Amino acid sequence: MAEVAERKIRVLIAKPGLDGHDRGAKVIARAFRDAGMEVIYTGLRQTPEMIVSAAIQEDVDAIGLSCLSGAHMHLFPRVMELLKERGVDDIIVFGGGTIPEEDIVKLKAAGIAAIFTPGATTGETIEFVKKNVKAKS
Amino acid sequence: MSEKKDLKRIEQEKERWEAETLKPTLKKNPERAERFTSVSMTPIERLYTAADLPGWDFMEDLGFPGEYPYTRGLHPTMYRGKLWTMRMFAGFGTALETNRRFKYLLEQGQMGLSTAFDLPTLMGYDSDHPFSAGEVGKCGVAIDSLADMEILFDGIPLGEVTTSMTITSPASVLWAMYVTVCEKQGVPYHCIGGTIQNDILKEYIAQKEYIYPIEPSVRLVTDTVLFGAHHLPRWNTISISGYHIREAGSTALQELAFTLGDGMVYVEEAIRAGLDVDAFAPRLSFFFDCHNDLFEEVAKFRAARRLWARLMREKFGAKDPRSWLLRTHAQTAGCSLTAQQPHNNIARVAIQALAGVLGGTQSLHTNAMDEAMALPTEEAAIIALRTQQIIAHESGVTNTVDPLAGSYYVEKLTNQMEEGAWEYFKRLADFGGMIRAIERGFPQREIADAAYAYQQAIEREEKIIVGVNRFTTDEEPPIPLLYINREAEAQQIDRLQQLRRSRDKDAMMRSLDALRQAAAGKDPWGKDLLMPRILDAVRAYATLGEIMGVFREVWGEYTEPNII
Secondary structure (H helix, E strand, O other): OOOOOOOOOEEEEEOEOOOOOOHHHHHHHHHHHHOOOEEEEOOOOEOHHHHHHHHHHOOOOEEEEEEOOOOHHHHHHHHHHHHHHOOOOOOEEEEEEOOOHHHHHHHHHOOOOEEEOOOOOHHHHHHHHHHHHHHHO | OOOHHHHHHHHHHHHHHHHHHHHHHHHHOOOOOOOOEOOOOOEOOOOOOHHHOOOOOHHHHHOOOOOOOOOOOOOOOHHHOOOOEEOOEEOOEOHHHHHHHHHHHHHOOOOOEEEEEOHHHHOOOOOOOHHHOOOOOOOOEOOOOHHHHHHHOOOOOOOOOOEEEEOOOOHHHHHHHHHHHHHHHOOOHHHOOEEEOOOOHHHHHHHOOOOOOHHHHHHHHHHHHHHHHHHOOOEEOEEEEOHHHHHOOOOHHHHHHHHHHHHHHHHHHHHHOOOOHHHHHHHEEEEEEEOOOHHHHHHHHHHHHHHHHHHHHHHOOOOOHHHHOOOEEEEEOHHHOOOOOOOHHHHHHHHHHHHHHHOOOOEEEOOOOOOOOOOOOHHHHHHHHHHHHHHHHOOOOOOOOOOOOOOHHHHHHHHHHHHHHHHHHHHHHHOOOHHHHHHOOHHHHHHHHHHHHHHHHHHOOOOOOEOOOEOOOOOOOOOOOOOOOOHHHHHHHHHHHHHHHHOOHHHHHHHHHHHHHHHHOOOOOOOOOOHHHHHHHHHOOOOHHHHHHHHHHHHOOOOOOOOO
């Protein structure tokens, strides 16, 4: 075969921290896969360090963080810090969970590209990833 | 109940009605959809009649309240005699802050306590463990040792209130702490009432707060069942929970079937440990979700009671009628709440709470409207409690027992629930039982499939969620939310480290050594019982992380199969 067609978007779906609520992460992972992306799901109880290593190793375009325990203000910015420390600036990071508006503003300031709260559709999340990954390449 | 020839006539008349009355109407005004389904995606018919209940027997399938098979409720008078227990789940920050919320809720007319713990506590880590960073006090109260538990229940008479503790992997340890606080208050064992969730199987299936491999975890649960049966006759040692299964995305039927499937494992294990079924079964309790689909939910509760009574009497040979009773707590569906237009959640919660009440629950927690975003503010929690009080005192639904009985629709749904559950029991048996099925990922996959199917139905707008995919607004004013005191983590770690310095270290180490030996021992139901040793360790102020660490060391940790 000659040149392979367009490279598929690769996304790491990650569950940072101790939270075990994985319904959202799994639904998103499956929806992304159905939308033609390559999805790597970390499974539960990942430290920010583990997530960043996996993202680099898997050469992903985007990381989706899911947290419903209230620890997002600690865990999400930590992922951004570690990416920066390792010189990575071309991975889009977005998040989802039970996250109040006031925190969303702060998370965006910390570099998280978008936060999706309960009720958000997989459709809008897919659209967001496609648009932003394309925009960056 | 109806005679065969009556049913035949109804069927014939229905055909006539369809041809003469229905058909012309449909031609002129087609229905809003081709297919109507419940929130669980179960097809729902246009009309139900007696012909949908062939072979339905009043005494066998319905009976009278307070009598086998308890379809109509556990008590002869139900809410005419005593209302359900309004039990609001609360916990955040430090023990001191939660103690204040408890006292406030009791002053507002709440009838029992229900404790939410933070994730480090739920996962058996101390607040100063690296994995606890950022999680301390966030989704519940942080408890590291008996010292925190003493503060949590300070000034609350534990001989008078009952306390539910939503804790599972470390349930035995938190229970031991609670019992020790009762000892210190001078409350005798036979007066201590309450519940520990302690249903470990649903963690592997749905909520994922497991720690150890399945078999030693089930041993720990069985150990508490034994301790309760011998020493604490008023304590519910397991709250067999469908709630988390449902919240993970299951259908109502899956919630029912997997929950009772888990329940059967605990019964079998306690019998294997040498207990007579009637010595512990009356202390098993349940916990179900109440979702938006009112009639489906009512049917689920009714079918659950009937099924459990049948299982306990027929399958396990229980003779004491108290062993046949499916006593249940219920909670409105957190997963149904939306961050969009949050005030709408008040209406959702009211419908769901009504479902629990019409279903005959023994106790109820109503979620607050702000819980799609954070733990509830005091104001939001009070609206949720008031919702229950309005149902109890204003709606009139408490005036009669099981008001929906005899509705063709509700009875049909109840039958379908029961039949569907028996089919699931058979599939579980084909795997070699629930534990083997979990190892193979069967219930997990069923739930993930249902969750995905439901989400797709929302996105196709087959399911309408008000404020989300219909009747949306662009700008929404924010509502006030609860923010957890950021100093809680530092305060908690400070207190924990102080405790570590001040306790009698040798006595504490000896208690942990004894526990380690018992955990590794080969005589689980004899000399290697765990609860007495856990109590000793708690009294010596060993921390939760230290006690759970002993088991981690001996039993190892569980890794789940990766299922998307």
